[in-house]
Amino acid sequence: MELIVESFFNLDTIREVYPLLLSGLWTTLLLVLACVPLGVLVGLTVAVLYTFRSRWLNVLLVLYVDFMRAFPPLVLLIVIFYGLPFLGLELREFPAAVLALTLNSSGYYGEIFRAGIESIPRGQSEAARSTGLSALQAMLWVVLPQAVRNVVPPLTTNTLEVIKITAVASAVALPELLRSARIAQGLVYNPTPLMMAALTYLVLLWPIVRIVSRFERQMMTPR
Amino acid sequence: MQELIYYYFNWEVFWRYLPDMLGGFVVTVQMAAIIAVAGLWLGLLLAVVRTFRVRPVNWALMVFVDVFRAIPQLVIIVFMYFGLPYVGIRLSAFWAATLSLVFVLAAFAEENFWAGFTSVQRGQWEAARSTGLGFLDALRYVVLPQAIRLAIPPLTNRTIAITKGTSLASVIAVQEIINRASSAQAQAANPTPLMMGAVMYLIIFAPLVRLSRRIEKRYAVWSH
Numbered sequence: 001m002e003l004i005v006e007s008f009f010n011l012d013t014i015r016e017v018y019p020l021l022l023s024g025l026w027t028t029l030l031l032v033l034a035c036v037p038l039g040v041l042v043g044l045t046v047a048v049l050y051t052f053r054s055r056w057l058n059v060l061l062v063l064y065v066d067f068m069r070a071f072p073p074l075v076l077l078i079v080i081f082y083g084l085p086f087l088g089l090e091l092r093e094f095p096a097a098v099l100a101l102t103l104n105s106s107g108y109y110g111e112i113f114r115a116g117i118e119s120i121p122r123g124q125s126e127a128a129r130s131t132g133l134s135a136l137q138a139m140l141w142v143v144l145p146q147a148v149r150n151v152v153p154p155l156t157t158n159t160l161e162v163i164k165i166t167a168v169a170s171a172v173a174l175p176e177l178l179r180s181a182r183i184a185q186g187l188v189y190n191p192t193p194l195m196m197a198a199l200t201y202l203v204l205l206w207p208i209v210r211i212v213s214r215f216e217r218q219m220m221t222p223r
Numbered sequence: 224m225q226e227l228i229y230y231y232f233n234w235e236v237f238w239r240y241l242p243d244m245l246g247g248f249v250v251t252v253q254m255a256a257i258i259a260v261a262g263l264w265l266g267l268l269l270a271v272v273r274t275f276r277v278r279p280v281n282w283a284l285m286v287f288v289d290v291f292r293a294i295p296q297l298v299i300i301v302f303m304y305f306g307l308p309y310v311g312i313r314l315s316a317f318w319a320a321t322l323s324l325v326f327v328l329a330a331f332a333e334e335n336f337w338a339g340f341t342s343v344q345r346g347q348w349e350a351a352r353s354t355g356l357g358f359l360d361a362l363r364y365v366v367l368p369q370a371i372r373l374a375i376p377p378l379t380n381r382t383i384a385i386t387k388g389t390s391l392a393s394v395i396a397v398q399e400i401i402n403r404a405s406s407a408q409a410q411a412a413n414p415t416p417l418m419m420g421a422v423m424y425l426i427i428f429a430p431l432v433r434l435s436r437r438i439e440k441r442y443a444v445w446s447h
Contacts, residue, residue, distance in 0.1 A: 007309040069383075070428035071421065072390035075401050079421055082405060083414040086230040161384070164295035171297075171394055178298050182305075191306035198294050198302055205293040213292075216377065217338040 006190075013192040017184035021196055024180025031094075031166040031176060035101040036159055042102060043109025048139060050114050061110070068107025074168045076100040081172045097169035105162045112154045116147035153215035160208045164201070177201070236415040240407045244419050247403035252427065254317070254399065255386040258324045263382065265325060266332020267371075273337055274362065284333065291330035296388045299323040304395045320392035328385045335378050339370030376442045379435040387428060400424065 050061050068076075077100035080091065091099065120143050128138035148155075170179035177197050184193035273284055291299070304319040314322065343366050351361035393402035404420030 003310055008306070066429060066432050067425065069432045070387075070425050072387040072401075072424060074390045074393070075421060075424055078401060078405055079414075079417050082408060083231075083417045086414050087227070167295035167297040168391065178295070178301065182301065185305065191302070191309050194298075194302050194306045198298050201294045201298060202290060206289060209289055209293045213334055213338075216334065217341065 008192055008195040010188075010190055010192040013184075013188045013190055014196065016188060017193050017196070020180050020184050021177065021193060021200070024175055024177040024197070025200060027094075027174065027180075028166055028176040031097060031101070031169060031174075032163050034098045035105060035166065036162055038098065038102040039105030039109050039162060040155075042106035043111075044113050044144075046106065046110035047113030047117055048144075050110075051117055051139070065107045065110050068103055069111070071104070073100060073104040073165050074171055076103055077168055077172060093169070093172050093174035096172060097166070097174055101162065101165060101169075104165070105158065108158045108161075109155070112151050112158060113147065115154075116151035117143060119150050120146050153212075153219055156208065156215060157212050160205065160212055163205065163208075167201075230414055231418050233413055233415040236411050236413045237419065240403075240411065240416050240419065243403055243407060244400070244416060244423065247398060247400040247420070248423050248427075250317075250397065251389050251399040251423070254321050254324075254389040254392065254397075255427070257321055258328055258386050258389070259382050261325045262328025262385065263332050263378070265329035266334075267336050269329060269333040270336035270340060270370075271362065271367075273333070274340055287326075288330045288333050291327050292334070296324060296327055296385070297391045297394060299327065300391055300395060316392065316395045316397045320389070320395060320397055324385055324388050327388070328382060331381045331385070332374075332378060335374040335381070336370060339372075339374040340366060342373055343369045372442065376439050379438050383428065383431050383435060387424075390424075 046061055046065065050058055077097060080100050081093070081096040084091065124146065125135075125138045125143050128142040129135065133141065166176060167178045169176050170182065173179065175183065177200060181193040181197035185191060269284055269287075273281055300320050300323045303314060303323050304316060307314065307319075347365055347369065348361060351365040352358070356364065389399055390401045392399055393405070396402060400420045400423050404416040407416035408414050
């Protein structure tokens with residue numbers, strides 16, 4: 001027991017390394033603030049383009065979505081960070097991570113929004129068009145608001161996953177929360193910083209986990 | 224164009240690293256298979272345990288489930304590999320990563336199976352019991368088949384997403400696809416191995432992603 005407290009909850013260590021971990025947490029937050037809106041935006045664009053029903057475009061969109069869902073986010077990140085410089089396209093850690101996570105999450109967001117748009121009866125957009133709205137206006141002001149409301153649960157689930165996935169940015173040495181904890185662990189030779197990082201994620205994300213599980217249960221109840 | 228081919232689709236580099244990369248492919252497939260099978264079974268088992276409604280057991284289960292759902296997979300893997308040895312628990316990199324993901328998948332699966340159980344209506348339980356089936360038989364022959372059916376669509380996506388996490392094992396130097404691809408890339412000073420790795424992931428996961436679309440359509444409980 002004492003060994004566990006000494007190793008994982010070492011007070012001296014906590015005092016020593018918390019500024020480092022705070023700055024890591026800040027970077028994680030910045031990553032989330034950049035990736036989530038970008039992922040949503042790209043996903044939404046993909047879903048709206050899909051409703052134009054042009055055959056070739058749709059084949060491309062489905063390929064895009066499926067590829068992005070098939071690649072692990074870490075693989076995208078490594079290909080972007082270590083592979084693109086050979087083309088002369090050198091991205092620093094932060095933009096590389098944002099690009100990789102946006103590509104990855106936009107696939108999922110795109111699929112979710114598409115399901116949402118398809119859940120709205122055609123009559124809605126026809127009625128909107130007949131009042132004189134253009135196709136784009138009908139989409140933006142009539143279809144999308146209802147579509148988004150229908151997919152709040154999967155959107156929440158996916159956003160939780162995007163937040164968790166920001167930890168892979170540590171693999172290209174971006175000093176976010178996990179990376180900072182690893183650096184701190186190297187300084188103090190005990191795993192307390194890792195525990196601190198894990199607990200930080202747990203405390204911040206636990207409320208979202210509870211919400212997601214309530215959504216899941218509601219959705220699986222047959223109506 | 225020539226430069227593009229030289230860097231990203233270099234035949235000479237391709238052949239040189241093919242055997243090594245295939246070794247990585249095998250490791251990834253092994254991990255993914257262990258994770259999918261063990262994770263789903265463990266999740267189902269935990270959900271069944273939860274139906275007995277023993278209060279302290281259920282509290283422990285809920286803590287387990289929430290912890291493994293809230294903490295990022297990579298954090299769990301790093302913790303298992305770098306943290307646990309301080310208290311005398313030493314796992315090989317392969318098992319540290321595989322076990323982490325088994326627990327993560329089990330946590331998500333438990334939640335889905337349990338939601339499946341609770342959404343099978345009470346009448347089903349009561350009808351089954353009234354025909355003379357015991358608790359376990361009612362569970363096994365009446366409730367489980369329906370609950371599993373309800374849990375299939377969310378679980379296929381989840382299983383794919385978590386088995387993709389095998390790539391995270393590269394961070395603790397498990398020699399799976401992306402770990403071998405990055406060291407080969409550094410050695411050859413050529414990113415062709417990265418492309419090979421990316422294609423390997425497509426070979427494994429693209430068919431699964433397509434399959435999950437099909438399953439979603441078939442069991443359209445998710446749709447609104």
